[in-house]
Amino acid sequence: MNSEYMVKKQRSRAAAAGITAGIIAAGSLLLSPAGPAAAHDGHDHEVATCAVDSAELRWGVKESFRNYISGSIANGEWITENGVTYETPAFSWANGVGSFASDLSEGSIEFTGDIHFTGHNGGLTLDVSNPKIVFTGPDAAQLVLDMGEADETGNVAYERVVAAKVDLAGYDAGDGSTLTVEEAPVALTAEGADAFNGEYGDYYAGQELDPLALNLAFSGCDLASSEATPAPSEEPEETEEAKVPISEDVEESEFPWLPVAIGGVALIVIGVTTGMLIAGNKKKPKA
Ligand code: HEM
Structure with missing residues (x-):
């Protein structure tokens, strides 16, 4: 070597x-x-659980449907039960219960109470009952309903159907312990359209229902401090960044x-x- x-x-x-x-x-x-x-x-915001202290939901279902029922075609009516009230143009459900994450990524609020629509001399019976708001993201929620014709025991054809998608953008977080939205757009899902239509209707997925109003008071979290809370006064760029879901950030x-x-x-x-x-x-x- x-x-x-x-x-x-x-x-x-x-x-x-x-x-x-x-x-x-x-x-x-x-x-x-x-x-x-x-x-x-590094995420410096913490997702806390908001426990609902009071919750009210107001929703008119669909104005054209109410007109159809009460008009000369169906010659029908609606009655409300189990705490639901009606004042034109909306039905109200109070005393919702539930909890949700402070970034609105998950959680739900359930309401109890029924609307029974009837018409065509008994040819049409349609119940819309027990709405549930399921949070699915900073601006989005689902509207879950019991819907359809009820049998003798009161069971409806479509139980807990995801009837519509709710756009919550523009909600007001107040002092951090309330959430108020007056006119959240509500769009039918395909399942929701099926449940409404019976044999005669022609509703379709994506069609607008009446907007929905939600008034929540809760404790255990500070919604205003949540990074995901879209504040209307913020710069557009900041708002966009704040809306990015955690999962995308991690990806x-x-x-x-x-x-x-x-x-x-x-x-x-x-x-x-x-x-x-x-x-x-x-x-x-x-x-
Ligand atoms: C005797 C039975 C029925 C007859 C003759 C009937 C007839 C009609 C007619 C003529 C319309 C058109 C109304 C308009 O354009 O203004 C209509 C709309 C509709 N019907 Fe019926 N229908 C019957 C039963 C039902 C049932 C059982 C359901 C559902 C459970 C239903 C759901 C609807 C819906 C969702 C609409 C659309 C209402 C709107 O304009 O928003 N109908 N029906």
Whole structure:
């Protein structure tokens, strides 16, 4: 084994050690809490549970449907039961119970009470009962209903059907312990359209029902401080950022920065080491 070979071997060992050290250094830098991935991932808002103290829902179902029922075609009427009241143009349900996350990502409020629509001399009987608001995101909720024709025992054809989607954008969070929305747009789902239509109706998915009003008071959370709360006075850019659901934010940070950075550092170390080896070889006089 000649001395040139020994020198080269030692250099390549040193180069390998340098590469390993570089990779470890890059890895620990990126994994440290102050590293870019962790900083990007850090959510400083906390999602708390809001316990409902009082809840009222006002909703007219669909103005054209009320006109159809009470008009000369169906010659019908509606009666309300179990706490529901009607004052043109809306039915009201009070005493809703439930809880929800302060970013409105989950949770629900259930109301009890029935509307019985009848018409066509008994040819039409349609119940709309027990609405439930299910929160699904900062601006979105579902309206779940018991709907359809009731049998002798009072069971309806469509139980707990997701009848509509509710757009909650523009709700007022007040002092942080209330949520008020006066005219939240409500759009039928396909299941909701089926439940309304019976044999004769022609409602379709996406069709607008009457807007819905919700008045909530709750405790245990501060809705106004929630990052997800869209405040109308905020700059549009800030509002957009605040609306980004947590899951999307996390997904964004899942770009594989760590392996990319390690690869980059490794390439630099290899380049520098190779350069040093070449330079060393040039300087060394031939044996
Ligand atoms: C004897 C039975 C029935 C007859 C003759 C009948 C007839 C009609 C007619 C003529 C319309 C059109 C009204 C208009 O354009 O202004 C209509 C609308 C409608 N019907 Fe009936 N119908 C009957 C039963 C039912 C039943 C059982 C249901 C559901 C359970 C139903 C649900 C609807 C709906 C959702 C509409 C649309 C109302 C709107 O304009 O918003 N009908 N029906």
